[in-house]
Amino acid sequence: DQQVKQNSPSLSVQEGRISILNCDYTNSMFDYFLWYKKYPAEGPTFLISISSIKDKNEDGRFTVFLNKSAKHLSLHIVPSQPGDSAVYFCAARGGGGSNYKLTFGKGTLLTVNP
Amino acid sequence: DAGVIQSPRHEVTEMGQEVTLRCKPISGHDYLFWYRQTMMRGLELLIYFNNNVPIDDSGMPEDRFSAKMPNASFSTLKIQPSEPRDSAVYFCASSPLSVRETQYFGPGTRLLVL
Numbered sequence: 001d002q003q004v005k006q007n008s009p010s011l012s013v014q015e016g017r018i019s020i021l022n023c024d025y026t027n028s029m030f031d032y033f034l035w036y037k038k039y040p041a042e043g044p045t046f047l048i049s050i051s052s053i054k055d056k057n058e059d060g061r062f063t064v065f066l067n068k069s070a071k072h073l074s075l076h077i078v079p080s081q082p083g084d085s086a087v088y089f090c091a092a093r094g095g096g097g098s099n100y101k102l103t104f105g106k107g108t109l110l111t112v113n114p
Numbered sequence: 115d116a117g118v119i120q121s122p123r124h125e126v127t128e129m130g131q132e133v134t135l136r137c138k139p140i141s142g143h144d145y146l147f148w149y150r151q152t153m154m155r156g157l158e159l160l161i162y163f164n165n166n167v168p169i170d171d172s173g174m175p176e177d178r179f180s181a182k183m184p185n186a187s188f189s190t191l192k193i194q195p196s197e198p199r200d201s202a203v204y205f206c207a208s209s210p211l212s213v214r215e216t217q218y219f220g221p222g223t224r225l226l227v228l
Contacts, residue, residue, distance in 0.1 A: 034216070043118070043205050043219030044157070089157060100145060100209070101170060102217065106156035 003027045004092050006105035014113055019077040021108050023090030026071065030092035034102070035064060035075050038087045047088075048075070080112045116140075118220035120206050126226045132194040135223045138187055139208030147217060148181055148191050149205040157205070163189065196227045 005024045013019045021035075031052045036044035050057040050064045050073070057064050063076045077084055090105040119138040127133055139146045147162040161171040166183045174181070178197070183189040193200055203224050207217040 036219075041221065043207070043221050045219065046216045049216070100162060100164075101159055102147075103159075104157040 004090055004103050004105040006090055006108050008108050010109040012111045013080050016079045019080045019110055021075040021088050023073045023105055025092050030094050032093040033073050034091045036089040044089055082112050082114050085112045118206055118208055118218055120220035120223050124224045127196055128228050129197055130195045133196045135191040135204050137189045137206030140218055143208035144211040145209040146189050147207040151203045198227045201225055201227050
């Protein structure tokens with residue numbers, strides 16, 4: 001049973017436009033959410049996170065929104081750049097088990113076209 | 115700092131053989147995690163250590179898998195005997211206690227079991 005779901009396997013946007021990546025979760029005990037970016041042949045790298053007590057966190061071109069009632073979070077990238085092309089993973093921490101365990105979604109491949 | 119180091123980067127072996135994957139975490143990090151990434155299941159946590167002690171191994175698929183952390187700078191993940199379904203990318207990650215939400219991933223070991 002997937003507790004963290006990224007329903008869009010891929011997304012394609014034009015350079016300069018907004019990219020919106022979505023993530024849904026089922027476990028209401030998750031207390032922290034993270035986004036990771038992964039390039040081919042590399043490990044995932046941390047991008048941005050948000051605590052479950054907040055609804056928005058912004059870092060430069062990246063903003064994460066959390067809607068707890070809907071158990072939904074999204075990552076906005078504005079403006080999108082070709083270098084943003086990568087696989088983006090949504091992850092959630094906790095969930096009633098170990099506090100340090102991260103549960104990952106399967107990822108969304110973002111392609112930003114010049 | 116060098117980041118998380120994994121070796122080998124690629125491993126091709128035959129079914130039934132023993133496979134040992136190695137990881138050197140970032141110096142000073144208290145937590146070490148082993149993950150497996152497959153197309154079907156995405157990125158899954160196998161086991162994690164705190165101060166060299168295994169804390170949660172509930173993700174280890176079966177007895178053929180074992181992990182050790184003999185000291186703060188080295189960990190191994192062993193598969194014996196290996197099977198074709200073990201083919202995946204295996205990531206090691208480490209995290210400092212002070213920023214426990216963030217895990218720093220190594221480049222991964224791509225394992226192919228024939």
